[in-house]
Amino acid sequence: MLELKTYQEKVLEHLENYCKLCNEKGAERAFLEYTGRPYIGIKQLPGLPYICLKVPTGGGKTFLASHSISIVRKEYLRIDNCTVLWIVPTNQIKEQTLNALKDRNHPYRLAIESNENNRVKVFDLQEAMFTSKAEYDNSTCIIISTLAALRIEDINGRKIYESNGHLMNHFIGIDEIQKNNLEKGQEGEILYSLANVFRMRRPIIIMDEAHNARTELSFDSLARFNPSAIIEFTATPQQVHDPERGFYASNVLHAVSAAELKAEHMIKMPIYLETNTNWRDILKNAIARRNDLDKIADEEYAITKEYIRPILLIQAQPRSQQKETLTVESVKESLINDYNIPEEFIRIQTGDIRELDGINLFDSDCKVKYIITVQALKEGWDCSFAYVLCSLSDVSSSTSAEQLIGRILRLPNAQPKKKQELNCAYAYVVSEQFHHTLAALGNGLIENGFSEYEAKTYIQSIEEGPSLLDYALIHTKRVQSVPDLTKLSGNVANKVIYKPQTQEIEISGFITKEENEQIKSCFTNDEDKKIIDDIFNSINSQLGIKPKEEKQWIKPLEPINVPYLAYKTPKQLEIFEEIHLLNTKWDILKYEAKVEASSFLNDGNKSKYGKIEVDDRGNVEYRFIEDLHEQLSFLVLDKQWSEEELIYWLDRNIPHQDISQAKFVYFLHKIIKDLIENQNVDFQKIIYYKFNLRDKIISLIDKYRKQARLENYQLILSTDLLTVDENKYFTFAPDIYPANWIYTGKYKFNKHYYADVGELKDSGEEFDCAVYIDSMPEVKYWIRNLEKQPRYSFWLQTSTDKFYPDFIALLNDGRILVVEYKGEPWSQTDDSDEKNIIGKVWAEKSKGKCLFIMATKGNLDEISALVKKKK
Structure with missing residues (x-):
């Protein structure tokens, strides 16, 4: 099966984290807490998680969308199978997507099936109108359509809103609460329509290249299907939010850069x-x-x-x-x-x-x-x-x-x-x-x-x-008078155009101060000269890029090699990493198999279906998440499970590659037995809350795993199993630096190894630390080390994860300096202490070839002192 790239794993990790937080706090608050940006809601879809994942062309948006279905289902919907409405912009793309997802050997289909236990059905709209209730109940059903085909103005779209005898079975036995949420005919009768099937099933909507779909009409169409969530995958999300002009900005959860691709x-x-x-x-x-x-x-x-x-x-x-x-x-x-x-x-x-x-x-x-x-x-x-x-x-x-x-x-x-x-x-x-x-x-x-x-x-x-790089994107502004462009000469003449029809001056690319003065001389009034100055300032401050004559960065010829911390095995040296912390199957049965029933049975916190609240601003605020889960529960309440089926389900839905299968199943059996026999929990109630139970077991196992890893980690540090060897090293290559975003501040760094400084804000304590390192005479090059890029950044293994120090520097004498910066609130945590310990172990094992320091606001001068100190 096609493997995910590093940046794709990061995209899905962000989606998973948001889905988990969304269940706890709702779409808007979860987005604000996760991204630091306000969530832009849609009035037709109050409370609905409607987020965007920005991926440039060539980044595998459809592959990511295929993987996203199981994440939203497991972590947000918390059901065993779901309905997906997959919307594409054109009929041509619809046919391509449909063919790919129906092909059992295609990477897209394999990505979905690997997470859906091979229970996947794929339809177009016409096929969906004849799909049985049993297929929806027992499979993840994906319906591919264009947005245009879903609009009632379209002749085919109209059919999905009309009663269809083939769908009658979907509506047998539904209760009053479900009936109240369905569209009715003129006589008040329930319409046996595909649209109503969707309304009951609360589909996940996948929007492929959705920037053209963010209109009032589109929102009205989507709202009729009562979706549970909408996930956009696009290269160009809408960024302007001005509803009065018909612009609705996307809630970008995460954006992939071209550098990562x-x-x-x-x-x-x-x-x-x-x-x-x-x-x-x-x-x-x-x-x-x-x-x-x-x-x-x-x-x-x-x-x-x-x-x-x-x-x-x-x-x-x-x-x-x-x-x-x-x-x-x-x-x-x-x-x-x-x-x-x-x-x-x-x-x-x-x-x-x-x-x-x-x-x-x-x-x-x-x-x-x-x-x-x-x-x-x-x-x-x-x-x-x-x-x-x-x-x-x-x-x-x-x-x-x-x-x-x-x-x-x-x-x-x-x-x-x-x-x-x-x-x-x-x-x-x-x-x-x-x-x-x-x-x-x-x-x-x-x-x-x-x-x-x-x-x-x-x-x-x-x-x-x-x-x-020598030409910024075209800058155009309206001027009051007609310029005399005959005064321009040389290269600047090719950069300036006057458009008499619109009275606009157009300047292409970077211009020097002298060229700016030349262009200003073409005007006689001060207002227009000020406009030229504004364009000049805009060009030269845009993205922090300086004109060509100010660029001093020269591409380094040599790579920078930074030795890893290595682990001695009987046969060879290996890079010290996670596998060495649990290099044998650890014994889960050494730990207590107990989950408190009160921690996952949430009867008291469940809202009544259909309940609304009015906040003190007078706005109607739907209890969207709670209502969603309760409505979906109507679709699965009639399924009877055995204890073996529950254990099999937990085994399949809890990652445990480092635990032997037999011991893990027995551990699960002990948890279920304790809940039933010692805590007197009704078994069917456990089934109802099985996703909550799964989460608690995952947390419990993670707690035990961390304990086992920490024990092994401390044992390894206390022995002579670790070393630094020149044959085990990470290489910073001159041509590869996959920053997700780049520094755009006014301060010009002189010694950064790459032309761009990645993922560094233009102010703050970390920025001050970078400036300090850049100014050190002993530093030849330094690198802003990228977080969570194991293939492209230097890291050291801790007991829990990989530690990516903030700054790596090559000194003029050939030594390597590694600096981890910690602001005051984080400088005294257990995590910081562990990073400091492993950094110093690495430096000590290098025998003077490598230096490590954990810097804080008050000790930047200690960086220089460490470099000057010779062993």
């Missing part, structure tokens, strides 16, 4: 760009590039046996009655007649001509090397063999090329290639102005989920010339 080899980077005003030259060069990549791909195959057939994606011009254009037919004719390309190598894919349908581009027998399109590949098309984009339309006036850039981003098989050229993408664009094209394609990357800074830095010129 790059580190995991999910995307081709950088993108090399060439522009030319002559379309024949651009097409010729794009073909030459593809041919060159073809030869390189053969060399790659000889080394790795990985098959790649580089594809050139050509964007032709739309057909026009007013002027002659380069249509798909004329481009195909040019490929055949001018470049002798066999017709079997070429396919056209437009709205009308669909020559790719039914073709597997990854098949080694497939001969397609050129695909000609206009806009048809914007959504739903995915082939990582697409390496080269050739746009014959000027992208500064065409949004489709910006969107097509996403089609060449994915790296085949998500693994680095031996031939560096195959780790990059290439764009050839007909354009009169290079920097305008850079800006336009940069916007395209932003549309695919990249930050503005990433969009600037990940596009480079094929020939020597400016990169996108």
Whole structure:
């Protein structure tokens, strides 16, 4: 089965943590506490968890969505199977998703089934109208649809709101509380509709690329299905919140950066760009590039046996009655007649001509090397063999090329290639102005989920010339007078455009102080000169990026190697990690098998179904979570369980890879026996609260596990089993630094190993510590060590988890300095003490080659003293 990448595990961890907190505190408070940002509620869906996970194009949103279902079901809904309404933006994507999820061997389906005990059913809307109650009761049912098809204005959408005799069985035996929540006909009769089936089942809604679905009409449609939660997966969440103008911002729970995708080899980077005003030259060069990549791909195959057939994606011009254009037919004719390309190598894919349908581009027998399109590949098309984009339309006036850039981003098989050229993408664009094209394609990357800074830095010129770093995205402002641009000369003249129709001045890219003064001289009034100053200040403060002449960072040539703490085994040295703390199956039966009934039987805290409260502001506040669980309980109350079935269920739903199966089952049996015989708990009541019981057992086992690990950990520290050896080390590579977000402050660091400082705020005690390290004359390079990145950061093992020190520095004399900063509230905790101990053990075992200090606000000078002290 396809394994999750590190950043994908982090996404799902954030979702799981939020779901758990949501059960305790509700959607809004949980979001505020978890993210530090206020939750933006939707009036049609009060109390509903409606959150967004931002993942750039190429990051595996559908794979993540597949894994998310079981997390929401187990940790939020707390039921054994669920109903999922999976909403996609287009019919084309609907068919792709439907086919993938129905394929029992597809990674998406395998991801779902591995967490759902293989009880999964997948339908489209039409099939769902004939699905039996038994299938919903005993399986996780996933219905794939577009949002448009769910709207009552759509003829197919209308059918899901109408009575359907095939669904009558779903409504037999339901009680009055359930009936009150269903839609009725004109005579007050319950409608046997699919919409009402959804209302009873409280579906999880998965929104694929949902930024276009955040409208009043969409919210009205979704509310009719009475969902339990809505999870958005998108590269570009809505960020503006202005309901009066129809903008509703997404509640972004977690955002993945392009740097994280790059580190995991999910995307081709950088993108090399060439522009030319002559379309024949651009097409010729794009073909030459593809041919060159073809030869390189053969060399790659000889080394790795990985098959790649580089594809050139050509964007032709739309057909026009007013002027002659380069249509798909004329481009195909040019490929055949001018470049002798066999017709079997070429396919056209437009709205009308669909020559790719039914073709597997990854098949080694497939001969397609050129695909000609206009806009048809914007959504739903995915082939990582697409390496080269050739746009014959000027992208500064065409949004489709910006969107097509996403089609060449994915790296085949998500693994680095031996031939560096195959780790990059290439764009050839007909354009009169290079920097305008850079800006336009940069916007395209932003549309695919990249930050503005990433969009600037990940596009480079094929020939020597400016990169996108030299040009900020275009800044436009309205001015009062017409500027005299004839006063401009040199490079600055290419950066400024005046638009008389809108009375706007447009400045592309970074400008120096001298260039700013030149532009101001084109105006005669002070108001317009102030506008130019505002643009200048905006450009040069944006994301903390300085103009090119102020950039002093030079890419280091050598990697930095930091020795791990190693563990001595009879045969070899191993990196000291979690496995050594419990290197044998630990004995759970040494510990008491007891859970207090009062800790998980919550009768007294359960609200009555349908209850509402009015707060002191007069707003109606629904007890959403409690009501949800009670409504879902109506669907499972009639199931009778045996003790063996409960133990089997607990065994399946509690992670215990480090405990022997036989002992774990016996431990569970002792807990159940104690509840029934000693605490007099009715067995069916235990079944009703089995998810609560599961949580308590997980906590109990985790407590015992920590005790066992701590005992082993302290034993290891007291022996001579640990050492530092130069052959066991972590390497900070110059090209890989997957920061989730970057420092954007005004202070300019001079010695950071990477161009960007990752995950550091621009003020506060940690920032002050970073500034102190950066200013030390003994420091050659330093690195802001990234949290929870075991493959890309240095760590030391504690008794509970991996410890990622805040700062790693290479000193001029070759020693390694590691600094962990602790603010005053955390400097005296057990966790801090343990980190301090293991850090000092590591330094001591290095015999002077490594230094460790736990710094606090009052002892920064001790860092310098430690460095100056020689053993």
